[in-house]
């Protein structure tokens with residue numbers, strides 16, 4: 426019976442344990458978690474979501490305070506078009522977050538950064554270019570392009586000295602999205618170094634509609650493997666979404682995937698950035714407690730625990746401090762929804778907004794409890810303690826369980 430350790434992910438001469446811990450914003454896939462994956466010979470991701478905010482927490486900087494102070498005059502204004510990011514400060518924050526993580530790296534594995542196109546930050550091209558370039562400047566091993574089609578993202582960094590040496594990959598949920606990406610980037614003569622194929626059972630935003638249950642990761646992977654073979658494209662494919670045991674992973678490695686990307690099982694590790702209280706919510710979740718809804722202002726469906734405080738909270742948009750989801754014209758679907766509720770209930774001090782959420786604020790505060798479909802099985806991965814809580818796991822324990830387990834077994838902590 427094979428286990429994940431019988432396979433290797435090959436990038437040129439580099440051989441890695443074929444386990445990638447996926448990016449989890451905002452700082453759930455912390456530097457500590459990514460560093461463990463790299464130390465153990467796999468790949469870890471840090472996230473580029475809200476990096477100035479993350480930097481303030483990690484390094485005691487004042488990026489958010491400064492921005493909020495600068496735009497304080499605009500807080501009551503419904504027009505957010507003037508609220509922009511200082512590109513120099515954005516680069517500085519990214520340098521710190523990436524640079525200090527890379528300095529701490531030990532072992533043979535790699536550290537990538539997950540970069541979401543949907544974080545349009547009121548200036549989509551300029552802010553994305555700065556985030557990508559600063560991460561490369563600071564020595565990141567690779568960049569995973571996610572949450573968007575990224576049709577123009579390679580071109581933003583084509584002149585960067587590391588454009589051809591850093592590992593650059595893309596997350597897709599369909600063959601069509603991959604073909605579009607390859608076609609749009611053909612003129613650059615630079616293929617992605619890896620393709621993450623993310624199915625409908627993943628955590629975070631989904632590349633599917635609310636009919637996600639009709640899709641099957643195995644089918645999508647088979648289709649893309651066949652396409653890559655037919656086109657003679659030798660690009661490692663990384664399967665993601667709902668891979669809960671080592672045996673699940675082996676089934677993908679045997680059908681043409683070069684590695685797997687996993688996330689949900691690591692949310693309850695000590696190294697993950699969620700507060701301990703929230704980790705217990707993840708452990709306790711039952712299948713009925715998990716839903717896919719449309720409250721994210723990005724327009725993508727998102728999977729989360731129904732008990733997430735973000736659902737229905739009608740807080741004032743916080744774009745002066747954050748503003749990561751403002752499109753190029755200073756709009757965000759949450760602002761529209763919030764203003765509608767305020768207009769409908771002029772005499773109420775607090776409104777409830779059910780259809781959208783202020784994702785920046787709630788992700789920042791760990792109040793949007795996004796998770797993969799199988800989060801309800803997390804309770805089977807640990808032990809219930811005498812005080813009624815579940816024991817947190819070490820990232821090493823979970824990583825090694827994926828690496829060595831067979832027969833769909835899940836090793837409990839000693």
Ligand SMILES: Cc1cc2nc3c(=O)[nH]c(=O)nc-3n(C[C@H](O)[C@H](O)[C@H](O)COP(=O)(O)O)c2cc1C
Nearest residue numbers: 447448449450571627628629666667687688689797
């Ligand atoms: C808590 C959580 C947060 C996530 N955040 C992001 C994110 O910010 N960007 C992204 O591209 N994917 C995100 N994901 C998706 C993961 O990177 C990964 O591809 C997917 O969840 C793998 O499936 P699994 O969780 O079933 O193992 C997130 C997943 C989880 C569980």
